[in-house]
């Protein structure tokens with residue numbers, strides 16, 4: 001038992017350290033129909049978490065005043081049936097005015113344990129506007145029930161501190 005726990009820990013450590021892993025050919029995918037999205041911070045009116053799901057860059061999710069207080073910010077996606085062969089995520093653009101944008105995002109999954117205890121990987125060197133936009137393969141294919149996007153480092157802006165703006169979050173799945 002002790003050995004298997006150590007093995008799990010080692011795998012998580014490897015993923016978090018961004019060691020090279022063989023990631024098969026993949027394609028971007030919107031979050032499945034019926035996905036429920038919530039976050040640990042408040043959003044501006046009309047710019048809520050649901051705007052992350054529509055595949056459109058002109059609908060954005062923006063934090064309310066004071067939400068960018070330095071804490072790790074979490075956005076959770078609960079899938080109606082689970083999704084097979086996930087290898088990463090896609091991100092839309094961030095704040096084009098260079099005020100509120102992510103630097104680093106960790107992606108964790110619930111693979112059926114009921115906890116977000118599988119770290120798929122960490123995305124570094126994000127930034128304002130199009131610098132955050134892109135496809136981010138992270139891991140070997142894994143089946144997931146839920147995803148937690150953790151914004152671990154971010155620009156808080158000057159004056160009013162806000163959680164980073166993001167226009168969309170999708171999945172990357174193996175072909």
Ligand SMILES: [Ca+2]
Nearest residue numbers: 051056059167
């Ligand atoms: Ca959107």
